[in-house]
Amino acid sequence: MTTASEKDIVALDAPPSLLGESPLWHPTEQVLYWCDIPGRALNRFDPATSNHTRWDFSTELASIAPMRDGGLLLAMRDGLWRFDTGSGQRSSLAAPPDDTRLERFNDGKCDPRGRFWVGTIYEPRDPPLAAFYRYAAGQLDRMVGDITVGNGLAWSPDARTMYCSDTKAHTIYAFDFDAATGHIGPRRAFARFPIKQADQDLSTYGGRPDGAAVDVQGGYWSALFEGQRLVRLSPAGEITREIRLPVRCATMPCFGGSDLKTLYITTSRENRPAAELEEQTLAGRVLSLRVDVAGLPANCFG
Numbered sequence: 669m670t671t672a673s674e675k676d677i678v679a680l681d682a683p684p685s686l687l688g689e690s691p692l693w694h695p696t697e698q699v700l701y702w703c704d705i706p707g708r709a710l711n712r713f714d715p716a717t718s719n720h721t722r723w724d725f726s727t728e729l730a731s732i733a734p735m736r737d738g739g740l741l742l743a744m745r746d747g748l749w750r751f752d753t754g755s756g757q758r759s760s761l762a763a764p765p766d767d768t769r770l771e772r773f774n775d776g777k778c779d780p781r782g783r784f785w786v787g788t789i790y791e792p793r794d795p796p797l798a799a800f801y802r803y804a805a806g807q808l809d810r811m812v813g814d815i816t817v818g819n820g821l822a823w824s825p826d827a828r829t830m831y832c833s834d835t836k837a838h839t840i841y842a843f844d845f846d847a848a849t850g851h852i853g854p855r856r857a858f859a860r861f862p863i864k865q866a867d868q869d870l871s872t873y874g875g876r877p878d879g880a881a882v883d884v885q886g887g888y889w890s891a892l893f894e895g896q897r898l899v900r901l902s903p904a905g906e907i908t909r910e911i912r913l914p915v916r917c918a919t920m921p922c923f924g925g926s927d928l929k930t931l932y933i934t935t936s937r938e939n940r941p942a943a944e945l946e947e948q949t950l951a952g953r954v955l956s957l958r959v960d961v962a963g964l965p966a967n968c969f970g
Contacts, residue, residue, distance in 0.1 A: 677914060677957045680932075682713050682720040684952030688934030689879065690731040690775065691954065693924030695965045700924055701740070702934050702954060703729045710742070712753070713954070715925070723756060731776035733784055736970035743773035743786045748803060762808045771798060775819045775879055775920070778967035780827040783850050785811070787818015793836060800832055802850060811852060812843075819920075820880040822888060824903065825964060831858060831888055833877040838863050840877050840890065840901075859905045861892065870894060870916065879920020879934070883961045891918035891933065898933060915951045916944060923963020931959050 685704035688711075692701045699714045705728050712721040731743040735750065741761070742749045748762040764773065766788060776786030783804040790798040793816055800812040800821075812818075812832065820833030820840055830845040830852055838861040844853035864873050875895015882888055886903040896916045900909035917936040924930050937945055937952035945951055 677911075677955050679950050679953040679955055680713055680715075681718050682711065682954060683722075684937060684950075685709070685711070685934070685954075686952060687919065687936040687938040688952060688954060689919050691920055691922040691924075691932045691934045692732050692734065692966055693922055693928070693932065694734055695968065696734070698926065700922075700932055700954070701732055702932075703732060705730050706938055710740075710751070723751075723753070728772060730772065730774045730789075731786060733776060733778045734966060734968045736782065736968040741776075741778075741784055741969045743776040743784075745772040748773070748784070748786075748808070762803055762806075765799075765801060765808060765810065766797075774798075774817065775821050775832075777821045778969045779823055779830070779845070779847070779850065780967055781847050781850065782968060782970050784969050785821055785830075785832075787815065787821065787832065789817045790815075793817075796834070796836075804850065812841075812855065819878050820890065822880045822882045823964075823967075824882060824886050825884055829903075831880065831882075833880065833890070835876050835878055835893065838876045840880075840888070840905075858888075859890075859901055864894070878918070881921045881923055881931075881963055883923065883959075883963045885961055887961065889921045889931070889963075891920050893917050893919060893936075898931075911957070913955065915948045915953075915955070916940065917951065918955075922966070923959075928962040928965060929959055930956055931963070932956050 686706045710723040727745045733741040749758040751758045774789040788798040796816040798815040817835040822831045827847040830843045833840040840859040841855040842858035875892025878891045878893040888901040898911040933955040
C-alpha cells in the first residue's frame with residue numbers, strides 16, 4: 669500500500685461548505701460543481717479563472733449530474749429536478765418516493781447508459797428504511813433496500829460492476845450490472861470497515877465509507893468519513909493506496925481537470941467540535957491533489 673502526504677494537498681480558493689458533497693467535474697464545461705447539503709446550495713468553481721458561483725435553494729440539495737441536453741439534474745429533499753444554471757430556474761422531474769420529514773435523497777450519479785441512480789438517507793438511522801433508486805424514462809424505480817445511508821455509487825470501467833455503500837453499516841457493496849437493461853444482480857460485500865465503538869477515540873478510528881469515484885484501472889476511491897483519509901481499493905477489494913487528509917471528515921472524491929488526474933475531495937465541518945475546527949482550518953473546503961492514474965469521466969443523464 670502506498671501513501672500520500674498532506675503537503676501534496678491544496679484547497680480551492682472558494683468559501684467552505686457546512687457539508688460539501690457530490691463533487692462533479694463537468695465533462696463539457698470543464699468546471700467543478702459541488703453541493704452544500706445543510707447550506708442548501710450549489711457551488712461552481714472554474715480552476716482556470718478561480719471564479720466561484722453559488723446558487724441558494726429553499727431545501728437540501730444532496731447530489732447532481734450533468735444532463736446530455738443541457739443543465740443539471742438535482743436530487744433534493746423535495747424531489748428530482750432539472751436546473752438551468754443560466755436562468756437559475758428548476759423544473760420538476762420526479763416527486764420524492766418517501767416521507768420527506770424522515771428521508772431525503774442523498775448520493776446520486778448516472779450509470780454509463782445515462783440512467784440516474786440515487787440513494788436515500790433515513791435520518792432517524794434506525795431501522796434501515798432507506799434505499800437506492802433508478803430514474804430513467806420518467807420513472808423512478810426502487811432497486812436496493814435495507815439501507816440506512818445510501819452512498820458510494822460508482823461503476824467499473826467495463827460497466828459490469830456497480831458499487832454503492834451504506835455508510836452507517838461501514839460496508840461497500842458490489843453488484844453485477846447489465847448496462848443494456850440497467851438491471852443488477854444480488855448484492856455482495858465488496859469491503860467492510862470496523863464499526864466505530866461508542867467510546868472509541870477518533871485517533872484510533874479508520875472511518876466509514878462515504879462517497880466514491882473509480883479510476884481507469886478500476887480502482888475504487890472511497891472517502892472515509894471521520895477517518896481523516898481517502899483509500900483506493902483494487903477490484904478485489906484490497907486497499908492499495910491511502911491518502912492522509914488534513915481534515916477529519918472527507919465526504920466524496922471526483923476526478924477532474926483536462927486529463928482527469930486532479931482528485932477533488934469535498935469535506936464537512938458540520939457539527940464538528942470547536943477544538944477540531946480550530947486545528948483543522950480546511951474543514952468544509954474542497955481539497956485537491958494530483959494523481960498518476962486518471963479517473964473515469966462523469967456520465968450524463970439522458
